[in-house]
Structure formats: structure tokens, C-alpha cells
Amino acid sequence: MNDENPDDGRQTSLFADADVPRRVLIKEQRRDEVVDPTAGTPRKGRRKARSAPDGNGDAGGADDASAESPATRPRKPAARGKTKAHELAEKQREISVSEFFAKNRHLLGFDSKRKALLTTVKEAVDNALDACEEAEILPDVTVRIEPVPKVEDRFRVIVGDNGPGIVPEQIDNVFARLLYGSKFHRLRQSRGQQGIGISAAGMYGQMTTGAPTIIKSRIGKGHDALDVALRIDTSKNMPVKPRPPKVFEWDREHGTEVTIELEAEFRRGKGSVDDYLGQVAIANPHVQMTYWPPDLAPGAPPTVYERATKSLPVQAREIQPHPHGVELGFLMKMMKDTESTRLAAFLHADFSRVSTRVARDICAKARLDPAARVKSLGHEAAEALYKAINDTKLMAPPTDCVSPIGEDLIRKGLQKEIGEADFFVSRTRAPAVYRGNPFQIEVGCALGGSLPADEPVRLMRFANRVPLLYQGGGCAITKALLDVDWRSYGLSQPKDSMPVGPVIFMVHVASAWVPFTSESKEAVASYLEILKEIKLALQECGRQMQIHLRRRARIEDELKKRGYIDKYIPHIGEALQEMLGLKEPEKEQVVSKLRETLEKSRKLG
Numbered sequence: 001m002n003d004e005n006p007d008d009g010r011q012t013s014l015f016a017d018a019d020v021p022r023r024v025l026i027k028e029q030r031r032d033e034v035v036d037p038t039a040g041t042p043r044k045g046r047r048k049a050r051s052a053p054d055g056n057g058d059a060g061g062a063d064d065a066s067a068e069s070p071a072t073r074p075r076k077p078a079a080r081g082k083t084k085a086h087e088l089a090e091k092q093r094e095i096s097v098s099e100f101f102a103k104n105r106h107l108l109g110f111d112s113k114r115k116a117l118l119t120t121v122k123e124a125v126d127n128a129l130d131a132c133e134e135a136e137i138l139p140d141v142t143v144r145i146e147p148v149p150k151v152e153d154r155f156r157v158i159v160g161d162n163g164p165g166i167v168p169e170q171i172d173n174v175f176a177r178l179l180y181g182s183k184f185h186r187l188r189q190s191r192g193q194q195g196i197g198i199s200a201a202g203m204y205g206q207m208t209t210g211a212p213t214i215i216k217s218r219i220g221k222g223h224d225a226l227d228v229a230l231r232i233d234t235s236k237n238m239p240v241k242p243r244p245p246k247v248f249e250w251d252r253e254h255g256t257e258v259t260i261e262l263e264a265e266f267r268r269g270k271g272s273v274d275d276y277l278g279q280v281a282i283a284n285p286h287v288q289m290t291y292w293p294p295d296l297a298p299g300a301p302p303t304v305y306e307r308a309t310k311s312l313p314v315q316a317r318e319i320q321p322h323p324h325g326v327e328l329g330f331l332m333k334m335m336k337d338t339e340s341t342r343l344a345a346f347l348h349a350d351f352s353r354v355s356t357r358v359a360r361d362i363c364a365k366a367r368l369d370p371a372a373r374v375k376s377l378g379h380e381a382a383e384a385l386y387k388a389i390n391d392t393k394l395m396a397p398p399t400d401c402v403s404p405i406g407e408d409l410i411r412k413g414l415q416k417e418i419g420e421a422d423f424f425v426s427r428t429r430a431p432a433v434y435r436g437n438p439f440q441i442e443v444g445c446a447l448g449g450s451l452p453a454d455e456p457v458r459l460m461r462f463a464n465r466v467p468l469l470y471q472g473g474g475c476a477i478t479k480a481l482l483d484v485d486w487r488s489y490g491l492s493q494p495k496d497s498m499p500v501g502p503v504i505f506m507v508h509v510a511s512a513w514v515p516f517t518s519e520s521k522e523a524v525a526s527y528l529e530i531l532k533e534i535k536l537a538l539q540e541c542g543r544q545m546q547i548h549l550r551r552r553a554r555i556e557d558e559l560k561k562r563g564y565i566d567k568y569i570p571h572i573g574e575a576l577q578e579m580l581g582l583k584e585p586e587k588e589q590v591v592s593k594l595r596e597t598l599e600k601s602r603k604l605g
């Protein structure tokens with residue numbers, strides 16, 4: 001995925017980020033079917049092919065010059081023995097997606113023991129919140145991190161929710177199969193989008209401790225609560241059950257609890273589990289979380305993040321892809337996979353913002369029959385259709401597939417979690433579009449109070465309500481913040497650096513598809529449209545901040561001057577008394593007159 005904006009005016013795929021599985025080399029050749037590049041015949045049947053007089057092999061060197069030009073005729077092998085290419089060909093084999101990510105665990109956020117703990121908690125909590133919201137349940141999430149006795153750097157992470165639970169037939173695939181999930185194929189804001197998160201956490205646990213993932217789940221009254229243990233067979237990317245599932249008594253009517261044992265390190269501070277949960281509470285004021293850290297003294301109460309509102313966020317609606325965000329290859333795939341029969345119906349049903357009239361217009365521009373069978377159309381027709389789509393003016397995509405936090409709740413969230421500040425502003429921008437994908441930017445800002453005035457500001461980044469704690473440098477949010485000239489808003493700012501001042505910024509990117517820079521979902525890619533919207537939102541907050549800072553500076557200045565009056569006027573009174581021989585009441589009168597005049601002129605009265 002590009003870090004820089006690749007948008008050069010050409011349409012790119014809504015699903016370009018679906019590159020994840022495509023990166024994995026998949027060869028379908030079996031060893032015994034390796035194609036001989038010199039003979040043009042499978043090696044297994046080479047001898048036979050050589051003697052075949054059909055010209056496909058190199059039988060007896062009988063060149064059929066009339067049938068093939070020298071340029072297209074397969075060449076004779078240089079030598080009869082194995083070539084280097086044969087040797088290399090023998091090493092080709094399929095790589096399962098689990099093997100790939102097991103080897104490249106850093107791509108998924110498991111590059112250190114400390115980060116592994118955070119990523120595991122994060123994947124489980126994100127899923128819990130997604131599931132609750134989808135089922136319209138106010139989330140009540142528990143996070144417990146227990147040290148495994150007598151083993152250094154080993155912990156058990158247990159995350160529970162009061163969500164809808166998972167149907168028994170799907171538990172195995174959800175927790176022990178990479179690239180399996182309900183969110184990848186839809187266009188709608190959610191925390192998860194790739195179908196990798198929780199199974200990758202389980203796989204990391206399995207690789208570092210050998211322990212299986214344990215899932216408890218119940219889908220409602222009248223249904224059994226199940227306790228399932230799972231491992232991943234990494235060479236097949238398939239679930240394996242080390243023991244049969246158990247039915248057990250659960251006081252919870254519905255919900256899920258996942259336990260992962262893993263090698264990890266627990267440390268507080270920036271980028272820690274504590275940091276993450278605190279930030280989740282800011283961006284998700286409707287969530288209640290209870291947290292038992294591993295170093296909690298016996299009998300000590302857990303940390304509770306109380307919810308600030310009982311209203312669930314407005315449900316984001318699933319939309320169809322916008323035609324202007326779709327590449328030719330993807331259009332061809334859609335034409336192949338569609339359930340519609342006729343071309344015009346396909347355009348209307350499978351895309352957003354294509355009415356039946358617009359569908360007919362597109363067909364006319366492409367010189368295609370609206371009643372043509374979509375699946376019978378070839379490459380040329382698809383090209384014509386693609387061109388016609390991009391030559392047609394269309395409404396921007398619908399934006400109800402994103403659900404912002406809202407200005408009020410951002411302020412509430414900040415006030416709740418950042419008690420040391422004394423001024424809060426927030427701004428939610430109108431939705432905008434990048435590469436056919438709707439997105440919306442929100443900025444909150446906590447200022448003043450006892451926040452340190454001589455340190456760089458703190459920036460909290462969020463994507464679809466999830467705190468992003470790593471790779472800040474490569475993130476569009478940081479870039480946009482650095483791009484604002486903060487000196488004009490009353491903060492000092494060393495060149496190319498974070499501004500300095502008593503401020504905490506939070507920036508939220510909400511989108512039906514967040515363009516992350518990698519599978520670990522830690523930084524947002526720098527699309528021009530996204531950068532621009534973030535910058536505008538920050539500047540709007542900056543102006544509010546500046547008004548507040550100016551007012552505060554004026555008050556401070558006046559208070560300082562009042563201090564001078566209090567300090568020096570009595571001395572002036574005494575000096576006048578001595579010089580003019582005033583009596584005590586006369587001196588008092590002069591002092592009070594002086595004070596009154598000064599306060600009036602400074603408007604302090």
C-alpha cells in the first residue's frame with residue numbers, strides 16, 4: 001500500500017487493500033506436474049511427448065516450419081538434463097496465509113513482547129465492541145491479564161463481552177483461521193475489517209506458549225454455553241480441536257469470552273494496555289470496561305471505565321461500492337460474481353448512486369445493450385463499460401456508512417478522561433470521499449489546567465474509534481498536525497516539529513474502509529483528501545483554542561498588574577504621607593482614590 005497518495009485522477013479499487021491475501025504466493029502446480037519450459041510438455045509425460053508427431057514436443061527434431069514461425073516455435077532444449085529452472089520449479093509450493101503471517105508476525109503487530117500483549121487485548125476488545133454494537137447492545141467489556149505462575153514473561157489475556165455470542169458452527173473458523181470474518185466484504189464502518197485479528201492473536205499465543213485459544217460463547221437463553229479449545233494448523237490455515245467442546249453453566253445469557261495465553265511483557269506508560277483502554281474510553285463514551293491488570297494487589301478493586309452515555313452510536317449502514325472508486329479488474333470480478341442477470345440491473349443493484357436511468361445512460365455511452373447478459377460480456381465490453389462509468393457524472397457516495405462520535409460526546413469523553421485540562425473544544429467535519437470511500441474527520445482538543453506548558457503537545461490518533469498507538473510518524477494524522485502553522489494559533493512550534501503547549505489533541509478518522517498503511521492497522525495512509533480534511537478540522541479547533549488562549553493571557557496579564565497595585569500602592573501612600581505630612585485618614589483616602597483610578601484604567605474593577 002502506498003504511503004503517498006497514489007491518486008493521480010485515475011480510479012483505483014475500493015478494495016485495493018484487499019491485497020493482503022494476494023501478497024501470498026500461491027502456486028497451484030504440483031511437483032509431478034511441473035511444466036518443462038523448453039519442451040512445452042509436462043515433464044512426467046516428456047518421453048512420450050517427444051515421440052509424438054504432433055509438433056508439441058520436440059519429436060525427432062521434425063520442425064513443421066509451415067505451421068509455426070521461428071519466433072513462436074518452442075526451442076529445442078539446450079541440454080537433456082535438468083536445468084536450473086527445473087531445480088527452482090521443484091521448490092515452488094503453496095504458502096498458507098497462516099504460515100506467511102506466522103513468519104511475518106511483525107506485520108500484524110506482534111513484533112515485541114510488550115506490543116504482543118497490547119495487540120492481543122486490542123484485537124479482542126475491538127471485536128467485542130463491534131459485536132455488541134452490531135447487535136445494538138450497550139457494551140460491557142471485561143479485560144483480565146493474569147501472569148502465568150512460575151513462568152517468566154507469560155500471561156493469560158481474558159476478554160469477555162455481553163455481545164450476541166457466536167453460532168457454534170462458526171467458532172472454529174473465527175478463532176483459528178486467518179482471513180475469515182464478517183466485515184471484509186462489506187462497506188460499512190467497523191473496527192475490524194480484515195478478518196485476521198483474533199485468529200492471529202491466537203496463533204501468536206500458540207506459537208509462543210503452545211497453549212490453545214479457549215473460547216466461551218453463548219448466543220441466548222435456551223442455547224447451551226460452549227467452551228471450545230482451538231489451535232491453528234498453520235500449514236493448512238485450518239482450525240484443529242485439541243479436545244471436544246464442553247457445555248457448561250454460564251450466568252451470562254449471551255456473550256463471548258476469549259482466553260489467549262502468550263509470551264508477553266507488561267509495562268505501563270505510552271503504548272501500553274492501560275494507555276489503550278484509557279483512549280478507548282475517550283472515543284467510546286458508551287462503553288463500560290472493567291480491567292484487572294496483572295499486578296493488581298490481591299483483593300484490590302479493578303479499574304472501571306464508566307460509560308458517559310447510555311446511547312449507542314448511530315448504526316452505520318452498509319453501502320455498495322461507488323462506481324468511481326472501482327478499477328477495471330474489480331469491475332470484471334463484480335460482473336462475474338453478480339447475482340443480477342442483465343447489465344442495467346447489475347449496475348443499479350451492485351453499485352451505489354446508480355439509478356435505473358443512470359444505468360441506461362452508462363450502457364448507451366458504452367454502446368452496450370442494457371438487457372445484455374452481464375456474465376456473457378467479455379473484456380472489451382468491460383473496458384467500454386469502465387470508460388463509460390468514469391465519463392458519467394455521479395452523486396458522491398452516501399455517507400451514512402460512517403458513524404462519527406459527535407462533538408458533544410468527544411468533549412464529554414475528553415472531560416471524563418483528561419481531568420487536568422480546563423478547556424475543551426471539538427469539531428466534526430462534514431463527510432468527504434477518498435478513492436470512492438466516504439470518510440469523516442473529527443478533532444477534539446483539551447487545553448490548559450495542569451497540562452505541561454513547555455512540552456510538545458500530545459496527539460491521540462483514532463481510526464473507527466480504535467486508538468492507534470504505534471507508527472505515529474508514518475500516519476496521515478501526525479503529518480496533518482505537523483502541517484498546520486500552530487504559531488498563528490498561539491502555540492510555539494520548532495521547525496518541522498510538534499507544537500509546544502498545554503494541549504492534548506485527539507483526531508478521529510471514521511470510514512467505511514480505513515486505508516491503513518499495514519495489516520497491523522496502526523497508521524492511516526496519507527491520501528490527499530484525508531490530509532486536507534484533518535488539517536481543516538485541526539485549524540477550526542486551533543481558532544477556538546486561540547480565542548481561549550488570548551482571553552486567558554489577558555486575564556493573567558491583568559491579574560499580574562493587579563498584583564503590582566496591591567504591592568506598591570501602600571508604599572506610595574506611605575511616601576506621600578511622609579512628604580505631604582498627611583494624617584492617617586487622609587493617607588487612606590489618597591490610597592483608595594489611587595487604587596480606584598488605576599483599576600478603572602486597567603478595567604479591573
Ligand SMILES: Nc1ncnc2c1ncn2[C@@H]1O[C@H](COP(=O)(O)OP(=O)(O)OP(=O)(O)O)[C@@H](O)[C@H]1O
Nearest residue numbers: 127131174181182183192193194195196197198256
Ligand atoms: N466477541 C465476538 N463476538 C461476536 N463475533 C465475533 C467476536 N469476535 C470475533 N467475531 C467474529 O469473528 C470474525 C473474525 O474476527 P477477526 O478479529 O479475526 O476479524 P475482523 O474483526 O473481521 O477483522 P480484523 O482482522 O480487522 O480484526 C469477525 O468478523 C466477527 O464476525
Ligand SMILES: [Mg+2]
Nearest residue numbers: 127192197198
Ligand atoms: Mg477483529
